[in-house]
Structures are given as C-alpha cells and as structure tokens.
Amino acid sequence: DQQVKQNSPSLSVQEGRISILNCDYTNSMFDYFLWYKKYPAEGPTFLISISSIKDKNEDGRFTVFLNKSAKHLSLHIVPSQPGDSAVYFCAASVPNFGNEKLTFGTGTRLTIIP
C-alpha cells in the first residue's frame, strides 16, 4: 500500500525551462511534506519542505506547492540547470513530537537536457 506516490518514474526537461515534479498521497493524517534529491552513488539530501498550514514555499529556484484537498504536491524548478539532473523523492510525515517516520515516494528521475 503505497501511501506516497510519484507516478512519473522519469522526466526530461530542456535546460532553462521549468521542471515540474508531482507527488500524490493517500493518508489524510500527513501534515508535513518534504523533497529530497539524490545523485548516483550518494545519499539523498534535503531540498525543501512545506507544512500543511501553507500552500506554497519557495527557496531560490525551488518552489513546492501543496493542494491538501487534492492530496497533491508538486515541486517546481525554474530555471532548470544541468546540475538538477538527479532522482527526486517526495516524503510525508505525521508530526509526533520527534517520534516520526518519514514515508517516501518511489522517486522521479529528472534529466536536464543541455
């Protein structure tokens, strides 16, 4: 039972254009959402997060949008750069005073075409 789903295993985008990565979830108890980025042969690194009390959070070229009614979040990268080529995981959690488990999606491999 996949509670966090990334339905696009891969995505190719031209350099300079916008990359949009999508994530859907089924558990209505999820209250906090995160994106992690992973390069080959490395561990994932934190990218950006959003609390359910917001519908948008920005950090430089990265913006995460949350639509709670649709149980959907998306990551926008503008403009896309070759160094953005990586696997992106969305993750969700139910806050529990530090005793939390992150549930990750299956990942989307983003390729930026020069």
Add this chain to the structure above:
Amino acid sequence: NAGVTQTPKFQVLKTGQSMTLQCAQDMNHEYMSWYRQDPGMGLRLIHYSVGAGITDQGEVPNGYNVSRSTTEDFPLRLLSAAPSQTSVYFCASSRGGPTNEKLFFGSGTQLSVL
C-alpha cells in the same frame, strides 16, 4: 566534518549468513534511522531510534535487528541473509524528528545476497 559514515560500501553475502552494517554520526543527532532503496519501491524505513537506548520498527523490519547503545552509533544486523534483502541501505540522522529537522544521509551500502 564527517557527517554520517556507513561501512562497508559494498558487501556480498551468501544466503543464511549474518552481518552488521555500521552507521556512525558525529553531529550529536538524537534521531537515527535505516532505509532500504529498491527499484520501483523508493526508500522504505526499516528501523529508527529517537535516542540512545530507544528503537522502534519502521515499515519493513522483518529480518533486521538494531540497537542504540550510544548517541553516535546505530548498527543494523541482518540475522540470516536472504536474497530478498539484496538492496541499497542508507543510514540517516537528524537533530530531532525528521519532520522539523532535515535528515542527513550516509552514502549507502550496496548489499547482494546470493
């Protein structure tokens, strides 16, 4: 600053063998966790710990044991390796729970069970 260190990087086991994957962090983080990454499955939580002496199960705990005798170390033990445990294993730590504090991942251990 080493961060999260995992050893070994690669390991081949025969079915039925046991082994311990080591994880150490030098950031004085309270929260530590183990994930496995499999194709099409994303990152799945095996076990986690919110502090020395405290551990709990994640999504896929069967066949694995953990202990947390110090803040720095969180080893993962495979009791009797099975081919289904062939995977890439990641250890991660955070200052507090992974909702409000970003996880720092090690570079992974690639395990093959023949």
